[in-house]
Amino acid sequence: MTSRVTFISPAMNAALRQARFDDGRTPLDTTGAAQAAAAAGTLPSPARVLTSPSSRCQETAEALGLLGLLGPAIPELAALDVGRWRGRSLDEVSAAEPEPVGRWLTDPGCAPHGGESVRDLCDRVARWLTTAQDLDGRTLAVVEPEIVRAAVLHALGMPTAAFWRLDVAPLTATELSGRAGRWNLRLGRPLAAPDTD
Template sequence: MSSLRVVLVCHGATRATRSAGFPLDEPVLPSAITGAGPGFGHVDSALRGPTLRCLQTAEALGLDAEPDERLRDLDHGDWSGRALDEVAAADPAGMARWLTDPESAPHGGESLAELARRVGGWLDDRSPAAARTVAVTHPAVVRAAIGHALGAGPAAFWRVDVAPLSRTTLRGGPGRWTLRWIVRGTG
């Protein structure tokens, strides 16, 4: 049984990541990806989330990455484009539900449990033909993938910190993923 390698690269820093906000489709900060450099070795498949920040990060890394809808960010619904503090003040009960119940989506978007199922399905669908995959994506997607790999599911979501430009390497295959290493980004 062959082992697959998936390297998840978190996109470069944006205004929302720097200010603890719920992002829209925003660009990376001008200085956020300078000198990001490639350094992936042989890559069979380069993928990215469909947002501008993933495209810009992939290009800065020298990757000709194809957009993959399952690598999109968590849909924050009505909270998109707003600051975390603003949402917490306006909807404290909704924020509390969102932080404690993975099935909850008080913002009208996607729940953490739905995100975990989407990302777990994407991870388990990796093809042996793409034994070495690099995917530029969002912090929420990386958190969900780590939770899936460790068998912790969405309950682990808030226990993982994902920095801009960090690289998370998973090895294995469907139902047998292992967290190989995390290289902290510069973000």
């Protein structure tokens, strides 16, 4: 059996625009909600829809018209826990704690904020992907960008040190298909309908 998981990155919100460590409760902004609504109907029909627990992921799924298929939020697909940095911008944290931020960005096993390390996040997503291979049909998962990064690293067998070198744009689809522990990858398809001009 071939398993198919399409990861959708959420639409924009104020936290993303400000490079702020989101607390999971920041809603989509007006532009993000409108862009997600405009992309409704551009995705293949799924057997199930899953989300990260954050407001922006759940609101993106709703704006994409996926509410009728929406299952519960999946804790394994939650955003990286940044501990005491939650709610602060990267600039603020970098000014107050330059050395810890530097270590965090270069050492995947480091968690100076008291939360979760990048390595722990990648391990969590890898475990979830192992179970996802047993799901029948297409799964759409509206998830935080760091979940997409971790899934790509696992699918390609890349080192966790490459985590911060992967950019995930808002409202893009990253598709994994695989069987027997091997994944193939299709990166960053925009959700907006193509221009017909």
